[in-house]
Amino acid sequence: xxxxxxxxxxxxxxxxxxxxxxxxxxxxxxxxxxxxxxxxxxxxxxxxxxxxxxxxxxxxxxxxxxxxxxxxxxxxxxxxxxxxxxxxxxxxxxxxxxxxxxxxxxxxxxxxxxxxxxxxxxxxxxxxxxxxxxxxxxxxxxxxxxxxxxxxxxxxxxxxxxxxxxxxxxxxxxxxxxxxxxxxxxxxxxxxxxxxxxxxxxx
Numbered sequence: 001x002x003x004x005x006x007x008x009x010x011x012x013x014x015x016x017x018x019x020x021x022x023x024x025x026x027x028x029x030x031x032x033x034x035x036x037x038x039x040x041x042x043x044x045x046x047x048x049x050x051x052x053x054x055x056x057x058x059x060x061x062x063x064x065x066x067x068x069x070x071x072x073x074x075x076x077x078x079x080x081x082x083x084x085x086x087x088x089x090x091x092x093x094x095x096x097x098x099x100x101x102x103x104x105x106x107x108x109x110x111x112x113x114x115x116x117x118x119x120x121x122x123x124x125x126x127x128x129x130x131x132x133x134x135x136x137x138x139x140x141x142x143x144x145x146x147x148x149x150x151x152x153x154x155x156x157x158x159x160x161x162x163x164x165x166x167x168x169x170x171x172x173x174x175x176x177x178x179x180x181x182x183x184x185x186x187x188x189x190x191x192x193x194x195x196x197x198x199x200x201x202x203x
């Protein structure tokens with residue numbers, strides 16, 4: 001099991017050297033939202049890599065159709081192009097407006113986004129809380145991609161396979177001012193991704 005954090009512009013300036021020294025192994029960085037790259041993605045990516053951390057990325061989805069999911073994926077691919085990421089690239093699904101559309105569309109949004117990344121030789125995944133995962137994502141789609149599940153409890157109650165568990169949304173970490181999300185990683189993604197030449201490691 002590896003310790004991780006996930007960060008966005010909300011955390012401001014981060015001392016990734018201190019993050020690494022605190023025992024954190026991986027960081028998942030917000031790459032963007034809808035059709036816009038996050039302003040601090042490149043800076044956070046560069047500093048995290050320089051500190052020797054394993055890095056993944058997530059894209060906050062606001063897609064309400066398969067067409068919008070495809071466009072979000074294209075924007076995400078543009079943002080992560082030229083970078084090497086040891087952890088998956090996740091679509092972040094958490095908007096009520098999406099869940100209100102029902103299981104079929106939510107599953108299709110995830111599938112369209114992740115297939116677009118797969119076709120570009122990236123290793124895709126889904127970030128989602130456990131309850132909406134079980135209520136709004138088909139079993140087939142849940143099994144098809146890397147799962148990063150949020151559940152703020154003493155253990156993750158999801159019965160299927162998952163690779164990362166976000167167990168706190170209000171943790172603390174050396175090098176980060178204020179609160180930060182805390183994660184545990186259970187899958188050796190760096191080995192899988194590097195050996196499969198995904199996420200820029202074919203270059």
